[in-house]
Amino acid sequence: MRTILFILTVLYCLPFATKGQSAKLEWASQMKGSSFDVCQAIALDAAGNVYATGYFSTTTDFDPGPGVFNLHSLNAEDIFLAKYNPDGKLVWAKSIGDFRYQAGYSITLDAAGNIYITGIFFGSLDFDPGPGVTTLSSAGNEDVFISKFTNDGDLIWAKKIGGASNDFSNAIVLDKTGNIYICGYFDGTSDFDPGTGVYNMTSAGSTDIYICKFTNNGNFVWAKQVGGPSSESAYSIGLDAQNNVYATGFFWGTVDFDPGPGVHDLVSNGFGDGFILKLNNGGNFIKAARLGGDSRTRCTYLKMDNSNALFVTGYFDGDTDFDPGSGTQILHSPVGDEDVFVAKYDLNLDLVWVQHITGPSFQRSFALDADADGNVYATGHYNGSADFDPGPGTHILTASNDPDIFVLKLNASGAFQWVAQGTGNFYGSGYALKLDQQNNIYVAGTFEGTKDFDPGPDEYKLTSAGESEIFIEKLRQCANAAVTRDLTVNACTSYTLNGRTYSSSGDYINILLNERGCDSIITNLHLTINRPGSTQQVNICQGQSYFAGGRPQTRTGIYYDTLRTAAGCDSIRITDLTVQPAPKPNLGPDRNLCKGQNIVLDPGLFDSYLWQDNSNQAVYTVSSPGTYRVTVTNQYNCSATARVVIHKLVSPPANFLPPDQSLCSGNVLKISLPGYRSWAWNTGATASSIEIITAGMYYVTVTDPDNCTGSDSIIVTKADCIPIGIPNAFTPNNDGRNDVFRPSQNIEVNSYQLQVFNRNGQLLFQSNDISKGWDGRYKDQPLDPGTYVYQVTILDANSRLHQYKGNIMLIR
Known part of the structure; x- marks a missing residue:
């Protein structure tokens, strides 16, 4: 009893340390499917209802409760549109699809609660999920769709834009009057007027950026393109209070970001840089900023806060300068790995601050939102260990195997507030994040295997039935600071604190929750259990640890724990620890599959293999897109998993040369x-x-x-070519460019004559000197702009007569 009294005295004499806000799980839902399902975007209404879109395969139950509401795709991925109440319960769900690929990528609401989504589709598709029929047909490969629904999910209208090649829509936003803005990329020639008119734009290279504006009825207002000889794409779009348009994404090489007659070139240095583009509401150029360095930078999302600050997130590797102005703000990530960035800019695209989430593997951020106080929240995924505190402190999270989900909060100055982790044994990522009016946080995305969605000490695990499943979760924030304290305890058998009993030595975090379920007292418990002496043989795999010798051990050796407590408990424990090497399977990078070909996945030489379809061959032949996963085991019974995504079938290059x-x-x-x-x-x-x-x-x-x-x-x-070249217009404005109308010849001539007449047949100019031309004057007076008639007569070296007549346009 004296030992217990001593412990309590130490506990209450320790100084208190405060902790900032944290996130607590309100609820988490999954949509159970049998194949590959992803939620790409969510939107919230004022009542806290959640609207989601993305794509799903085969059969998926969109009711996360005890009920069943199955939607069925005909073959490949289909679009889904679903509504859930503030408690995460299904209100309704709809699907749009046929036997080809289509997906919803962005969603938003207007003030009346109508729903707008955009994405891609292929072939002929009925966009009315009800009994009606509204069919759109793509011009070639994927085309872009924009559709409007009532708050009950009934179709109001659907429009499409695109051309014979690939067109992609990544984001949609509305202004206060309901006008619609979208962005993405296109390849080749595409018609951006979804109505009866035609507004064609042709990409300069592989893919170009487009930004479009439509009325609330989907009628064309304007479309702008930005591109160069390589590939570019816009991933996200936003508006400020004056309805200026902002877009972000990536570009390669030299790109003119002024969609008008002006020129504003930006040049990427590495494997593609990020950009921020600002246009006025008429689509005219205001400013463009480059974010990049010696490797790769991708800007995936932007958001304006209430003070019209601009937040941008994404990922990068190498040395990257995030200050587009005359200064520099360089962040470093090892080439080959990827780190997350979150940056704040003013409306002039000047950098306010940028923060860096780093780790030895790869991290990516796909979405963010900001609250009324300028705090910013981001989500995505990370792999291995990552430090989520961009300041001088550290806050390390570790993914157990494949990438895990994160939700990060920084304050208005970019300082770390908290991070929430969704942990599991396979892949998971947040793709969408929104805040409601109470600053509750809604996150959506996809996950595989089993994930614990409770960021606190408790567990709330969801397990996917298919390759990947959709999740939506709601997190609440705890505004009151919690008390943090350290407690060191020696006990003979076990120790109980706040209803939790600990029976083995170790370091523990014990959290006492208040009546709102938020952290009240956080105790860092350092516990030593003194038991009688024992010897144990322990085998662990590389990457695991075992508590011995007073701390977690990761190296082979013999460890002794010898303890004498104040209560007279003596204990000597000998641990013979062997660390066996872990396997390192490698399926290569995510990639596409060429039509008519197969990919052979070879993870390496191991004792056993277990693929995603429960087959156990050493290599796996892939003939269709999908996510492929293998768990291998070596001779020491240590396992590891590798995963690769085969995105889509792509056609071999054809008809890429110009005509004969x-x-x-x-x-x-x-x-x-x-x-x-x-x-x-x-x-x-x-x-x-x-x-x-x-x-x-x-x-x-x-x-x-x-x-x-x-x-x-x-x-x-x-070719049998004419011996001279004759321009059809000239501009005699004394600027040194095209001031004189003068044919050029590429043969030897014996004689030459140039004559110029007005439309009445009056001779205005005549010269037999091939080096002289007409300067647009008659009797030393400049003539008015208009069309004039020329006649060129040549006697060549072979005494053949050539005579040419035509019109020349005088332009001033």
């Missing part, structure tokens, strides 16, 4: 094919472009970034 052409003698035909990994021309060249000066057949075999190969050919014939 003719070539004048002495001219050069240049053909450039950017965007591929390799080129093999029949001339022996291996560059992305060639210059052709002689007639013949030319063919090339290319390999694209997905390792798909394709061939194409072009026939170049010799």
Whole structure:
């Protein structure tokens, strides 16, 4: 009894330390399916109802309660749209799909509670989830859709934009009058007017960025494009109080970010940089900022807060400068790994602060939101161990195997407040995050295996039945500071604190909750249990630890624990610890699959294998997109899991050369094919472009970034070309450019005459000197802009007469 009294005295004499706000689980729901399901976006109404969209496969039960509400996809992924009440209970769920791939990627609401979603679809698709029929048909591959629904999920209208190649929509936002803005990327020529009109834009390279505005009825207002010779995409879009438009994403190479007649080039240095683009409400350029460095930067989401500060999140590796101005603010992440960034900018795109979430593996952030006080919240996933405190302190979270979910809060100055962790044995990630009016936090995404969604000491585990399942969770914040204290205890058998009994030595965190379920007293318990002497043989796998010698051990050795307590409990424990090596399976990076080909997944040489379909062969042949996973076990019975995502089937390159052409003698035909990994021309060249000066057949075999190969050919014939070149307009404004109308010749001539007439046949200019041209004057007076008539007469070296007549436009 004296020992117990001593412990209590120490406890209450310890100084108290305060802890800031923390997150507590209100509820977590899963939508049980049998295949691959993902929630891409959520929206909230003023009552706290949750609206979600994304995609699902095969059969999924969208009722997280005891009831069943199954939706069925016909073959590939289908779009879902669902509504849940503030307690996470199903209100309704709808599906849109056929036997091809389609997905919802962004969702928002208007003031009347109508729902707007955008995403992609392929083929002909009925967008009315009710008994009606509203069919849209894609022009080629994936096209973009925008659809509006009532608050009960009934279709109001659906529109589509796109072209013969790939078009993608990533984000949607409304202004206060209900106008609609979307962003994404497109390839080739696409029509951005969903109505009867046509507004075509053509990408400059592989893919270009687009930003569009439509009325609340889906009618076209304007569309703008930004692009260069490589690939670009916009991932997120937002508006300020003046309805200026902001977009963020990534770009490669040199890109002109002014969609108008002006030029504002930004140049990426590494493997793609992030950007922030600001346009006015008419889509006209205001400013653009580059965020990047020597490797890769991706800006995945932006959000304006109530003070019109601009928050941006994403991920990067290498040395990256997040200050787009004259200063520098460089953060470092090892090349090959990825770290999270959260940055704050003012409306002039000047950096306020940037923070860095770092670890030895990879972390990604996909969504964020900000509250009325300027606190910012972000979600995504992390792998291995990561420090979520970007300041001088540390707050380490460790994912047990595959990536785990995180929810992070920073204050308005970027200082760490708290982080919540969703832990499990397989992949999980947050893709969407929203705050309600009480600053409750809603997070949605996907997970595999078993995940504990309670960020506190308790557990609330959900287990997926398929490859991955949709989750939505609600977290509340505890505003009152909790008391933190340290307690060191020696006991003979076990020790009980706040209703929890500890029967083995170790360091524990004991949390006493108040009546609201928030942390009240947090005790760091350092417990030593003195038992009689014993010897034990212990085997653990690499990456695990075992408590011996007074602390967690991770190395092979013999450890002694010899203790004498004040209560007279003597204990000597000998631990013979062996650390066995863990296997390291590797399925390679996530990638696409070329049509007509297979991918053989080889994780390496191990004792046993267990693939996602419960097969146990050493290698696995993949012929369709999906998520593939293998758990391997070595001779020491240590296991590890590797995972790879085969995103989609892609077609081999075809018809990428220009049509057959003719070539004048002495001219050069240049053909450039950017965007591929390799080129093999029949001339022996291996560059992305060639210059052709002689007639013949030319063919090339290319390999694209997905390792798909394709061939194409072009026939170049010799042309019977005219011996002179005659422009059709000139601008005599004395700027040194195109001031004189003068034909050019590429043959030898015996005689030459140039005459210029007005429309009445009056001779205005005549010269027999081939080096002289007409400067737009008559009798030394400048003539008015308009159309004039020329006649060129040439007697060549072979005494053949050539005469050419036509119109020339004088422009001032």
